[in-house]
Amino acid sequence: MSSLRYLRPAVRALAGYVPGEQPRDEGYIKLNTNENAYPPSPWVMEAIAEAARDDRLRRYPDPMGTAFRQTAGRVLGVDPEAILMGNGSDDILTVITRTFVPEGGLVVAPTPSYLLYRTLAEIQGARFQAVPFTPSWTLPDPWPLPDAHLTLVANPNSPSGTMVSIDDLRHLAEQLRGPLVIDEAYVDFADTSALPLHRLPNVVVTRSLSKSYALAGLRVGFVAAAPSLIREFIKVKDSYNCDSLSLAGAAAALEDQEYFRAVRAKIIAGRKRLHEALVRLGFDVCPSHANFVWARRTSAPVKPIYEELKRRKILVRYMSYEGYGDGLRITVGTDTEMDQLLEKITKLV
Amino acid sequence: MSSLRYLRPAVRALAGYVPGEQPRDEGYIKLNTNENAYPPSPWVMEAIAEAARDDRLRRYPDPMGTAFRQTAGRVLGVDPEAILMGNGSDDILTVITRTFVPEGGLVVAPTPSYLLYRTLAEIQGARFQAVPFTPSWTLPDPWPLPDAHLTLVANPNSPSGTMVSIDDLRHLAEQLRGPLVIDEAYVDFADTSALPLHRLPNVVVTRSLSKSYALAGLRVGFVAAAPSLIREFIKVKDSYNCDSLSLAGAAAALEDQEYFRAVRAKIIAGRKRLHEALVRLGFDVCPSHANFVWARRTSAPVKPIYEELKRRKILVRYMSYEGYGDGLRITVGTDTEMDQLLEKITKLV
Numbered sequence: 193m194s195s196l197r198y199l200r201p202a203v204r205a206l207a208g209y210v211p212g213e214q215p216r217d218e219g220y221i222k223l224n225t226n227e228n229a230y231p232p233s234p235w236v237m238e239a240i241a242e243a244a245r246d247d248r249l250r251r252y253p254d255p256m257g258t259a260f261r262q263t264a265g266r267v268l269g270v271d272p273e274a275i276l277m278g279n280g281s282d283d284i285l286t287v288i289t290r291t292f293v294p295e296g297g298l299v300v301a302p303t304p305s306y307l308l309y310r311t312l313a314e315i316q317g318a319r320f321q322a323v324p325f326t327p328s329w330t331l332p333d334p335w336p337l338p339d340a341h342l343t344l345v346a347n348p349n350s351p352s353g354t355m356v357s358i359d360d361l362r363h364l365a366e367q368l369r370g371p372l373v374i375d376e377a378y379v380d381f382a383d384t385s386a387l388p389l390h391r392l393p394n395v396v397v398t399r400s401l402s403k404s405y406a407l408a409g410l411r412v413g414f415v416a417a418a419p420s421l422i423r424e425f426i427k428v429k430d431s432y433n434c435d436s437l438s439l440a441g442a443a444a445a446l447e448d449q450e451y452f453r454a455v456r457a458k459i460i461a462g463r464k465r466l467h468e469a470l471v472r473l474g475f476d477v478c479p480s481h482a483n484f485v486w487a488r489r490t491s492a493p494v495k496p497i498y499e500e501l502k503r504r505k506i507l508v509r510y511m512s513y514e515g516y517g518d519g520l521r522i523t524v525g526t527d528t529e530m531d532q533l534l535e536k537i538t539k540l541v
Numbered sequence: 542m543s544s545l546r547y548l549r550p551a552v553r554a555l556a557g558y559v560p561g562e563q564p565r566d567e568g569y570i571k572l573n574t575n576e577n578a579y580p581p582s583p584w585v586m587e588a589i590a591e592a593a594r595d596d597r598l599r600r601y602p603d604p605m606g607t608a609f610r611q612t613a614g615r616v617l618g619v620d621p622e623a624i625l626m627g628n629g630s631d632d633i634l635t636v637i638t639r640t641f642v643p644e645g646g647l648v649v650a651p652t653p654s655y656l657l658y659r660t661l662a663e664i665q666g667a668r669f670q671a672v673p674f675t676p677s678w679t680l681p682d683p684w685p686l687p688d689a690h691l692t693l694v695a696n697p698n699s700p701s702g703t704m705v706s707i708d709d710l711r712h713l714a715e716q717l718r719g720p721l722v723i724d725e726a727y728v729d730f731a732d733t734s735a736l737p738l739h740r741l742p743n744v745v746v747t748r749s750l751s752k753s754y755a756l757a758g759l760r761v762g763f764v765a766a767a768p769s770l771i772r773e774f775i776k777v778k779d780s781y782n783c784d785s786l787s788l789a790g791a792a793a794a795l796e797d798q799e800y801f802r803a804v805r806a807k808i809i810a811g812r813k814r815l816h817e818a819l820v821r822l823g824f825d826v827c828p829s830h831a832n833f834v835w836a837r838r839t840s841a842p843v844k845p846i847y848e849e850l851k852r853r854k855i856l857v858r859y860m861s862y863e864g865y866g867d868g869l870r871i872t873v874g875t876d877t878e879m880d881q882l883l884e885k886i887t888k889l890v
Contacts (some may be wrong), residue, residue: 195767198690198720200643208776211604222600231596240786243758244589247580249790250755251571255560279628279760282779288665294549295644301656308780315639315777336763341547371547392542407598409592409785418544427557428664430631436758437589438785441598 197527202295202317209311212509214230214363221532223523224507226350226378226484228406229459234406240437253436254427260434263443263487264414273392273419275441276426279433281377281400281413285312287458288396289342292371293318293337302331306346306375313342324515329354329478335367343368346375348382351511351521353480358386365395373398377413378482380404380452381459390416403483405445405452412442415469426445431524459483462524469534470522473541488519489541496541551666558660561858569678572872573856575699575727577755579875582800585756587785588793599731602785605775609783612792613860622768623739625775626791627856628782629728630749630762634661636778637745637764640776641720642667646690651680653862655695655724662691667693669870671859672863675697678703678827692717695724697731700860702829704853707735721887722747726762729753730808739765744773754794761791794872808832811873818883819871822890837868838890846889853885857873 196204212225257277265272279285289312293299299313303322315319318341326332329352329492331345348355365372377400379385390397396417402408412434415425434442445452467485470477475487488494498510498520507513512518545553561574606626614621627633638661642648648662652671662669667690675681678701680694694713697704714721726749728734739746745766751757761783765776783791794801816834819826824836837843847859847869861867874882 195720196773197768198641198743199773200639200641203640203773203777204644209780211601211780213605214601216603216607218757227601228599230599232598236598237593240593241590244586247755249581249585249758250579252563252574252576252751252757253760254661279632279780279784282781283628286779289621290549291552292547292549292667294551315876317643321692324676333612369735371544394547403602406596406780408601409598411781411784419796421544424548426546426550430629430635431558431560432631432757432760434627435628435784435787437761458549 195210200317202314204309206314207310213507217509219505221506221525221529223529223533224509225300225480225524226403226523227408228403229462229524229529230406230455230482232292232406233445233448233450235444235448236334236441238400239440243436243440248436250296251436253432253434253439255431257434258441260439260443263446265299267446267449268387270387270390270416271419271536274416274422275414276422276429277412277414277434277439278429280402281375281398282308283429284398284413284434285373285375287425288373289313289316290428293341298339299342299344300337300340301344302349304351304511306350309344321427328357328376331364333363335364338367339369341369341370342373344375345371346377347386348378348481349520350378350482350484351486351509352478353482353484354478354483355384357391358389361386362389362392365389365392367393370394371396378403380456381463381483382481387416391418393418396421401442401445404456405442406455407442407445410438410441412438421519459524462527462530464532466524467521473538484521484523486519486521494520497537500540501536503513505538506533551663551665555660555663558657559621562856564751564856568854570855570874570878572659572874572878572882573858575752575831575872576757577752577804577832578873578878579755579804579810581755582794582797584793584797584800584809592785593790602781602783602788606783606788609788609792613797616795616798617736617765619736619765620768623765625769625771625778626761626763626783626788627778629751629760630724630747631657632778632782633747633762634722634724635763636774637722637793638662638665640777641774642690647686647688648691648693649686650693651698651858653700654863655699658693658865659726662809667674671693676743680705680709680713682712684713684788688718690719691722692719693722693724695726696735697727697830698699699727699831699833700835700858700868701827702831702833703827704731704830705740707733710735711738711741714738714741717743720745721745727752729805730832731830740767745770750791750794754791754801755804756791756794759790763788774783799829808873811879813874815871815873833870833872835868835870837866843867846886849889850885855882855885867887
């Protein structure tokens with residue numbers, strides 16, 4: 193008798209989300225999952241060592257992450273009661289989906305965008321509908337599906353790196369009859385943020401420390417929303433969703449704003465260089481506000497470039513979207529990594 | 542307009558799970574959340590320092606936790622493909638619930654037991670029904686609710702510390718028309734384990750490193766089940782549900798079996814001492830196979846004892862169950878902690 197007969201039909205039908213390749217082998221230049229090109233602040237390692245000292249790990253972490261919420265609140269100018277930490281922003285997005293979306297509900301997001309949104313809907317047993325961005329990467333107005341149980345907009349968007357304006361997001365929130373998630377995983381590489389919109393009753397803003405704070409390995413993200421909503425998210429999250437080391441390391445990373453700004457400036461300079469070099473090589477590159485660029489070509493297929501680069505130990509992300517087409521999403525690396533990428537890619541185009 | 546109108550009714554109706562008190566203030570003797578009385582293996586701290594070294598935290602962790610699964614498989618004599626790690630066993634229990642239980646479904650567990658099971662059902666929008674243990678802490682036979690979408694048995698049970706036999710669990714699994722979770726969070730303090738039952742098609746066995754490996758602060762648990770089920774759990778879990786430091790620390794803890802056995806022996810000796818002392822003081826104490834004891838009194842209420850101990854900076858867990866009654870769940874502490882507990886409790890009874 194098969195174990196699988198017990199599954200919820202929604203789960204059985206799932207293809208499952210496939211994260212970017214994470215080779216265990218050290219030899220790769222990894223430009224495929226938007227990890228930061230530079231290490232985290234040294235303050236992070238100090239905070240982790242302190243949190244692991246003596247016998248502290250035998251204790252449960254603070255289930256409310258109070259110290260982290262206070263630090264994040266202070267650094268961002270937000271009420272700590274309006275903040276909740278998650279085990280990566282994936283955890284936050286899961287909690288939000290479970291809070292708002294019933295089985296058989298509707299989840300909507302623009303396309304092309306973060307593929308996880310569809311998976312979150314499907315795990316919940318909900319339908320997912322994608323709304324195409326306009327050719328200039330803005331949101332269609334009027335918004336065609338205002339009745340979703342949850343609408344998610346990645347801003348900056350992945351894979352394009354483009355942004356929609358705060359005014360457009362506010363206008364979208366006003367049209368919706370359900371909540372809007374503004375997923376700001378990459379916003380620290382942009383010039384503006386929609387964080388102030390978390391004060392609207394139907395807007396939640398999510399953030400990640402994986403990219404801009406170089407802490408993908410530590411799994412910390414957070415959400416800003418009305419305190420009344422945060423209290424509901426707390427009911428849905430696992431009690432101890434963030435461990436002691438992650439909470440301590442993440443707070444230390446947020447504290448070191450000087451280091452953060454220096455890394456950010458290097459990545460933005462690298463992004464400009466990568467953008468210009470790819471344009472010179474004949475790629476169509478979106479203006480990016482993130483730590484990656486989205487490179488397309490109409491003259492020839494890009495999948496062979498991804499494959500050849502992989503053979504040469506450089507990983508970029510090949511992505512293809514139904515009704516839109518494909519492209520390469522390339523993370524901004526260090527200068528040395530980009531020298532090697534550009535040298536190799538020049539021979540392939 | 543209230544933000545709360547967007548909530549799923551199931552979430553709005555939730556009271557929310559309340560974990561044991563975790564005072565941030567250092568002055569307490571904490572015997573309320575079953576943390577280990579002793580620190581984790583020194584190998585854990587070494588592994589964490591190594592995993593945080595250089596710029597490793599900027600990388601995503603291995604989404605499959607391959608190294609951890611291999612270590613756990615080897616130590617426990619289980620196929621690594623039959624194992625999946627979670628962000629604490631709470632994460633595992635959440636993933637299992639989402640895999641099997643539809644909205645409007647039915648979740649069943651014995652009572653009195655772990656209160657989280659009800660919360661997991663309620664978040665999912667499912668009904669929860671409790672089946673009373675027999676007066677001798679065995680399972681009723683025949684099992685009255687064989688049609689649940691998920692049945693959970695904590696073994697050893699909390700708060701009682703009692704166990705049901707492997708044969709009884711196998712018999713329960715045979716009667717059920719859905720999957721059975723055997724929650725072995727405390728099993729390392731017992732003499733037997735139902736781990737071999739994970740090979741049955743409808744049994745999953747969960748474990749935690751929080752208690753026996755003194756890693757509550759690190760959030761690592763795992764599940765053993767048929768590989769075909771594990772593949773479904775992978776579709777439901779967050780891609781990167783365990784961070785790099787937790788995976789490394791947890792694997793190191795499992796490797797150090799010599800340390801583990803020494804700590805286990807001390808706790809079992811402490812449990813015997815605590816049990817005997819509480820019996821002498823007139824408590825009715827269950828024979829415990831865990832790192833806590835469950836102490837009741839028929840002659841006088843126990844809640845004032847909990848309150849007075851708290852005033853004297855000793856935290857134990859007061860628990861009350863509908864249709865059953867109340868008691869004190871007291872974690873086995875160090876000898877010094879138990880000296881202080883027993884000195885103070887003697888004056889209160």
